[in-house]
Amino acid sequence: MSAEDYKTLISHKFYQESVDEGHLDLVDELFSPECAFYAAGSYEPVGRDTFKEYLGIFRKALGISHTIDEQIAEGDKVVTRWTVNGTHQGEFQGVAPTGKAIRYSGVSIFRFADGKIAEVWSSFDELGLLEQIGAIARLLDRESIEIKG
Secondary structure, three states: OOHHHHHHHHHHHHHHHHHOOOOOOHHHHEEEEEEEEEEEEOOOEEEEHHHHHHHHHHHHHHHOOOEEEEEEOOOEEEEEEEEEEOOOOOEEEEEEOOEEEEEEEEEEEEEEEEEEEEEEEEEHHHHHHHEEEEEEEHOOOOOOOOOOO
């Protein structure tokens, strides 16, 4: 497969069909069984099945839809900068659904081996997302914070 083929596979098969349209069974087709997924701030990867569970949680709780902002491909790697729009429609990180519109962005780096995704490094604005659904204010309990100056 060419670098352009890899870009198409990521943008259409993975983001659009698998994640946004909810065909998470495609993850088994697109990702190698030994695929390692690294989330932001973690040096311990999770496997394909756990990654698929994460995607299901985001879909159910946030009704996510990706826009591909930019892709760069070279050799066996594709870098994708993306934006998610959605609605907080289910419990997420202990926060009951708020019905609020959410928007966050991120970058994912995919590495291919033998035509399948073998490794993913992904980072997104998790703090911004948590702030949008009210999780940060809840954690801080703003009324109990005393500012001394």
